[in-house]
Amino acid sequence: MSKTTKICGVTTSTPDPYSHRAAIVESREFWRWGNDNHLPDMLSQISRCSTTHRRIINDKADYISGKGFAFDSNTPLLGEFIKRVNGNDESLRQVINKIAFDKALFGNAFLEIVTNPEHTFLSLYHQDAIRCRVAKQSKHILLHHTWKNVSPSELISLPLYPNFEKQADGTLRSIVHYKDYEPGFEHYGVPAYIAGLGVSAIAYKTDRWNISRLDNSFQPSGIMILDETVDNEYDAERMMRNAEARFSGKPGQVMFIVKDGSDKDNSRFVPLSNDSDGDWKELHEQATNDIVVAHSWFRSLSGLNYSSSFDSERILHEYEIALNTVILGEQAELLEPIVQLITSTLGIDASSLEFINRPPTRSKPIYMKVWEARKADGLEYDTTDPTQQLYLSEISKYNVTKIG
Numbered sequence: 001m002s003k004t005t006k007i008c009g010v011t012t013s014t015p016d017p018y019s020h021r022a023a024i025v026e027s028r029e030f031w032r033w034g035n036d037n038h039l040p041d042m043l044s045q046i047s048r049c050s051t052t053h054r055r056i057i058n059d060k061a062d063y064i065s066g067k068g069f070a071f072d073s074n075t076p077l078l079g080e081f082i083k084r085v086n087g088n089d090e091s092l093r094q095v096i097n098k099i100a101f102d103k104a105l106f107g108n109a110f111l112e113i114v115t116n117p118e119h120t121f122l123s124l125y126h127q128d129a130i131r132c133r134v135a136k137q138s139k140h141i142l143l144h145h146t147w148k149n150v151s152p153s154e155l156i157s158l159p160l161y162p163n164f165e166k167q168a169d170g171t172l173r174s175i176v177h178y179k180d181y182e183p184g185f186e187h188y189g190v191p192a193y194i195a196g197l198g199v200s201a202i203a204y205k206t207d208r209w210n211i212s213r214l215d216n217s218f219q220p221s222g223i224m225i226l227d228e229t230v231d232n233e234y235d236a237e238r239m240m241r242n243a244e245a246r247f248s249g250k251p252g253q254v255m256f257i258v259k260d261g262s263d264k265d266n267s268r269f270v271p272l273s274n275d276s277d278g279d280w281k282e283l284h285e286q287a288t289n290d291i292v293v294a295h296s297w298f299r300s301l302s303g304l305n306y307s308s309s310f311d312s313e314r315i316l317h318e319y320e321i322a323l324n325t326v327i328l329g330e331q332a333e334l335l336e337p338i339v340q341l342i343t344s345t346l347g348i349d350a351s352s353l354e355f356i357n358r359p360p361t362r363s364k365p366i367y368m369k370v371w372e373a374r375k376a377d378g379l380e381y382d383t384t385d386p387t388q389q390l391y392l393s394e395i396s397k398y399n400v401t402k403i404g
Helices: 039-047 052-064 076-083 091-108 194-217 235-247 277-294 312-346 370-376 392-397
Strands: 069-071 109-117 124-129 132-134 139-142 154-158 172-180 222-227 254-259 270-271 401-403
Touching: 039 052, 039 091, 039 194, 052 091, 052 194, 052 277, 052 312, 069 076, 076 091, 076 312, 091 124, 091 312, 109 312, 132 172, 154 172, 154 370, 172 312, 194 277
Parallel strands: 222 254
Antiparallel strands: 069 401, 109 124, 109 172, 132 139, 139 154, 222 270
16 A cells, blocks of 8 residues: 555656555654555545546445434524534534545544533534544544645644543644554554455546547557658657657657658558457446445446436435445444534533435335325325325424434
C-alpha cells in the first residue's frame, strides 16, 4: 500500500494513479497511514478516476445516512439538536453523510466532539480523514492540514473518545475514530473494497484507452513511410516531427519513417490492424462486476444497467439485502456513540433516535391504504381497523417525528 497518485487526465503524459510513489514521511509522533503515509491520498485520487468505484462510494454514503431521523415526539429538544449539531448550521444527517462517505472510501472516519465543563452544549463536527493520523501512544488523533510537509509545531492533538481534554478556548474536546476491522492492522481500518484495487485500475485504464482512441478520432494506428531524400539525420528527424505534429492526431498512434527517395514517390501508410476491441470491452465489464463485488454491494444500486432493462422488483429485492447486510450495521455503528453523547452530555434520552430508511423505488403507490397493501401481499387485513385505513404516505408520520 505504498502507492499514491495525482489527478487523472487523458494525455499520454498523465501519471498513472496506480504506479506513482510518494516520498516516505518519517515521524516519531504518529503511525504512518500506509508505508509512505499517503495511502488516504491515493485512495481519494483513485475514487476520482474510476466511475463505478466512485458511484458505489457515493451511494453507500447516501443509503447509510438515510432519509432523516425518527424519534419520540415527547423529546422536542432532541429534534432541535438533530436540526443543528454544530456552529456551521449542519444537521445530524449532513455530518453523518460525510462520516459515512469517509468510512466507505478510507475504511476510517473521524467525528470531533465539542462541549464545555458544564455540559451546557454539544457540537459534532466531521473531520476530513486525510487530515488525521493516530498518535504513537494510540490515545490521541493528530490533525494537520497537509502531511506532505509536516511541522510538529502545527499538529493539533485531540484525545480519543471517551476521553476529553480541555483546550485553549476553554472547551472540552474529543474525537471518535470509526474504522473497519482488518486482521494485522491495529491503528487504522482498511476499506472493504481493498481487494478490488487491482480491478479498479483495470477499469480506469480501459477508460483511458477509450479516451485515447476518441482523442485520435478513432483513426487506425500504423506506420507512415515518407519517400524523401534528406541530406542528414537532423533534417530527417525534423521532417518526422513536423509530420507527426500535423497528421498523427495523437502522438504515438502513427510511426513515421523517412527513407531515401527515388524518382517515383512511394510514400504510403501501412495500417496496423487491431482486433482486440471485444477483449477490451469484456475486460472492462469484468472489472466493473468485480468492483461491485469487492464493495459488497449490488449492481442495481450502483447505477449499472441490466440487459433486461429497468426492474423495480429486482432493485427492491437487492435493497432489502443491502439493508440487512450492510446498511443497518453501518448505521448502528455510526449512531451508537452519538446516542451516548447526547444522553450523557445533554441529559436527553436519545434511545428512540433511529434512521429512516426508504428504498430507491416503490413497489406500491403511496395513495394505497394499508389494508389494500396487506391484501396485495397476501397478508391478513381488516378493512374496519382504523390503523389500516391510513395511506402508505402517512406511515412515516405515524407516532414518529422526522428530521431531515
